[in-house]
Amino acid sequence: MARQRSGDSILPFFKKQSGQLDGTADQRPRRSRSFSFVPNWVRNEFIAFAGEFGGTFMFLFLAFSGTSIANAAVPTTDGPNTANLLYISLSFAFSLMINVWAFFRISGGLFNPAVSLGLFLVGAVKPVRTIVTASAQIIAAIAAAGVVEGLFPTGLNASTSLSNGTSIAQGLFIEMFLTAELVFVIFMLAAEKHKATFLAPIGVGLALFAAELAGVYFTGGSLNPARSFGPAVIKGFVGHHWIYWLGPVLGTFLAFGFYKLMKYSEYETANPGQDLDDHEASMFNPPDDPVSADEVQRPNVAAETAESIVQQVTSISSGSGPPMEQIGSHGTGVSPMGRVERIGS
Structure with a gap:
């Protein structure tokens, strides 16, 4: 078996081109060519x-x-x-x-x-x-x-x-x-x-x-x-x-x-939730007496919405969830046609 040259691509679909990966390491240029002479x-x-x-x-x-x-x-007064x-x-x-x-x-x-x-x-x-x-x-x-x-x-x-x-x-x-x-x-x-x-x-x-x-x-x-x-x-x-x-x-x-x-x-x-919007506030449920900042972190609306969508789609596919047209009626972010709506729209 011929030894692979150091510049060859390991995988055929990882072609070594300007600004792309070659399969071995990040080969993207780190600076513009005009400043290539300096670190x-x-x-x-x-x-x-x-x-x-x-x-x-x-x-x-x-x-x-x-x-x-x-x-x-010129000042008009002494004071x-x-x-x-x-x-x-x-x-x-x-x-x-x-x-x-x-x-x-x-x-x-x-x-x-x-x-x-x-x-x-x-x-x-x-x-x-x-x-x-x-x-x-x-x-x-x-x-x-x-x-x-x-x-x-x-x-x-x-x-x-x-x-x-x-x-x-x-x-x-x-x-x-x-x-x-x-x-x-x-x-x-x-x-x-x-x-x-x-x-x-x-x-x-x-x-x-x-x-x-x-x-x-x-x-x-x-x-x-x-x-x-x-x-x-x-x-x-x-x-x-x-x-x-x-x-x-x-x-x-x-x-x-x-x-x-x-x-x-x-x-x-001491005063949690001051930067929350309506979507985040609806998901924000801190304890009455929070101990650490981790307990009052801003909710990740996108992640929680995506997780909710996955759970409901999974339940539909298994036959145990609501019909597709009902998804979104409880703020999940999915339209009656099943499209993911832009959060905040």
Whole structure:
């Protein structure tokens, strides 16, 4: 018997073609031919870097521009200029929301070294990706600040500093608590996967909006080391610049600690079934006093419907079940003609 060559197919119907299996191992190309000269992981990290750079640049370019416009106006009162604060808060919130929504499929849409750190802590981002995204964010922040400084007649007027009698200790803890709110929202809306995860950019943008309303007047509302570092490189550093690094990092650890407490306590058992639709709710029957998150998991409607169909068809074939035209009358998902209907229709 002739020895089979290493490139031959073991089975005649498993022909070795581009993008197909050859019967021995997965021979599908792992990267496009244009990038065949680099390892696949390098290509992916480059994509993540480019996505974070582009997304962070556009986020901060729009936010810095809006802030510079707002700060160009002369305050009309000695106290907080609420119109000014609202304009700045909206500039940051809407810019973040739009760009996170646009870039989250590419790199995750993090745009903040504190967020990168937080997602690393919860295991959603690997160490190399954390370094790659954080580096891209810092470089993009410098670039965005430089472009705004040179492009607009008003120049860059978006630096963060303590004001209105805010002490360094107060500024540090303001940044910490506001960042903790933002990062925890990201944990619960983006890192925790659920039916509304695709809407997470809206919640994240609103979280930043609320935080900016509270923080802009006292600290500039950074919540993001890159956001403060970029303007500082272009316009100069203040002596307390370090709080815009330490505050967000402490806030990230605070959010992480509370998130881990909720996960360790299996928070799902306290208020189960909040994400269920009508089909799932009809199949959801948790115990009165659930012990673990496994007891309140979302029902798999498709699997349970398929199992019900199989059981009824089996009973019909054995002559012990209802006629075919009766299947579906109790929510099994089968029409009178025996077709499987789309769940939710």
